[in-house]
Amino acid sequence: MSTIERHTPGTVSWVDLMTPDLEGALKFYGSIFGWTFEVGPPELHHYTTCSLGGRRVAGLSKRPEGTAFPPVWSVYFDGESAEQLAESIRANGGQIVMGPMDVMDFGRMLVASDATGAFFGVWEPKNHTGAQVIHEPGSMLWHEVNTRDHRKAADFYGRVFGLEGRKLDAPGIDYVTLHKGDKTAGGVLQMNEQWPAEIPPHWMTYFAVADVDASIAQVEELGGKMHVPPFDTPFGRQSVVTDPWGAAFTLMTPSKLPDQSSG
Incomplete structure (x- = not known):
């Protein structure tokens, strides 16, 4: 079982989900995929790192109260510079929805929509380099x-x-x-x-x-x-x-x- 240390820039490095029922989601996805969890603090909406065999695989968090957006699995592309990618996204017909912004010492992120309206994220890694396992059952x-x-x-x-x-x-x-x-x-x-x-x-x-x-x-x-x-x-x-x-x-x-x- 290999562990990924860093994803190639321009490829998807991470996925996560904001859900209205974090406790229920932990039970659901833990049962389906065999994940274990490290639940984060309230100020980070209990952002939870999901792991498979001790390796990071995805994220789950509690959807903030009062927000109406539907729960969706979001993808994040690895990027070496969130700022430069934000400029390129705008120049090519996309829109920046949030960021670029620091996420503590884990990395920098932004959320955007492409030129056809699909939402995606960019992750500029620091201490968090994305999923450590792909292509195995549960990843x-x-x-x-x-x-x-x-x-x-x-x-x-x-x-x-x-x-x-x-x-x-x-x-x-x-x-x-x-x-x-x-x-x-x-x-x-x-x-x-x-x-x-x-x-x-x-x-x-x-x-x-x-x-x-x-x-x-x-x-x-x-x-x-x-x-x-x-x-x-x-x-x-x-x-x-x-x-x-x-x-x-x-x-x-x-x-x-x-x-x-x-x-």
């Missing part, structure tokens, strides 16, 4: 932005993070994979007419599991819902689910791992 596996204009989104992320877009040769979908040298940073999916109009552009995180069907049964037993029944792809078997508070994520048992290794 993040893949990330893709679902958007109404996949070409515009792929161009945005290419310009901001220096990523190369490659069209996936798959019938029936418009999909672009994003690459940083020999590493794959994620994907861009065109939302077609089959997507309900009220669903906005958004990032989707995939978590690896040993058995998708068994994990779905566990999700439902713990109060979550299955939204897309499990189906097989050339990369593995997957299903879209939500936790009991509505946060969506994809479960996947991979047959072929994307090269997202860090160096």
Whole structure:
């Protein structure tokens, strides 16, 4: 079991979730993924580090009282300079929602929306370098932005993070994979007419599991819902689910791992 010391700038290094029920989320995700937790202080909204085998894997926190935004899994791109990336985001049609700002001595962060309206974060690491494990059951596996204009989104992320877009040769979908040298940073999916109009552009995180069907049964037993029944792809078997508070994520048992290794 290898431990990641630092992610490649321009690739996703961290994911987290603000939830209305932190105690319930700890029980739910701990049961599904086998995570253990280190709960933070109240002044940090009890920001909780989730670990797998003693290695950081994701974050959970209590959604501040009185806020109305829905619970969603957020992705953070590793960046060497949050300030420079903020300038690039604005220059390429995105918007800065929050930051750049220091998070104690852990790092600097910002939250932004891309040129098509999907929200994402940037993490400039200091003492916290992001997830220490990926691609293992219970850890993040893949990330893709679902958007109404996949070409515009792929161009945005290419310009901001220096990523190369490659069209996936798959019938029936418009999909672009994003690459940083020999590493794959994620994907861009065109939302077609089959997507309900009220669903906005958004990032989707995939978590690896040993058995998708068994994990779905566990999700439902713990109060979550299955939204897309499990189906097989050339990369593995997957299903879209939500936790009991509505946060969506994809479960996947991979047959072929994307090269997202860090160096």
